Amino acid sequence: MSKSKKLYNLVHVEPENYIYFVDNHRYGLTFSLKERTNSSGNSVAIIQMNGSSAGWNKERKDWNSDSTIGKVLCWCKEHGYETVHFLNLWSYVDKDPKNLKGKSNSELNKPENDMWIQQVCNSVNDVILAYGNCVEINYVVFEERKREIAQLLKSKKLFHVGDLNGSNNPKHGRAWNGKPKLNEFKEIQTT
Template identity: 45%
Template sequence: MKTKSARSKGYYRLVKVKPQNYEYKVGNHRYMLKFESIHPNRGKSTAIIQMNESTTNWVDESKEDWSPDPTIGKVLCCCYGNKFEIVYCLNMRSIVDKDPKRLKGQKNNTLNDAKNDKWIAQVCKGVDYIIVAYGDCKGVDPIVIAERKEQLLKILEEYDLYHVGG
């Protein structure tokens, strides 16, 4: 049986959005991943704002071949089951680094580029649902996470939000 990560590629395609840099490279900032259903006319759109950055990356961009990480795989399978046609995966913080040890001691101005907040605001204006998914903070100071949550909720205060996790 295929994992959810593998199955998600049968439901959605990763869409290149300019001027986004989708490359997963430690030290870079990545703001958004956009997925479109392979089965069109399903209707709704959603923005999922995740605690941690995704390691989803292109395998071969010219062939639109991509590799989902386990969390994105689960998210996309859930979105498919709920008939979302467009899924935006945004990040609470934009820094790309899956090693929590390197994130310890970092403050929000290092973990989150100001462009990230602009992308969050822009994407959330145009979707049907906004889901804030707080997961494991992966070693980032809980006080820094609490500050970032407060900043994020201020950006999104005019919207109805759905929350998953802490």
């Protein structure tokens, strides 16, 4: 059994706060990894690309996780985070990145997402960028969104896990393999 599945089974994590709106847009998931209810440990916001298969299954009336959520929660627990907020560059939910191809930022992202990003990031100890390359997204759309995020988070110290990828973007959470370290993110690279 993978380490992330063990953690998921061990702590039976379900989101404390699940913000989901109609039209396939999700603004955030918040997980508590606290072992003591009265503890107030470190909190972190993880900004990935877009929401995928993790979420509430209406038919089963149950929460289903995905491997990225499990892997990131495992890393966060090992690094002392007790509250983990999952946010995304784009609020549009689709587990297949190919379905994002050809969409504009206004189709991929609702203004409420930026409000949630600012609100959550202003309330946490650390903000980790983990959006990867987003290869299915039009290059111009991706660069525009990175500029918007840089502007939204200009007052925050930003981090990434492990080395930057070949395009100088932070690795997506699914690529946090081995024992990657937390590194300060100097500047969001846009052209």
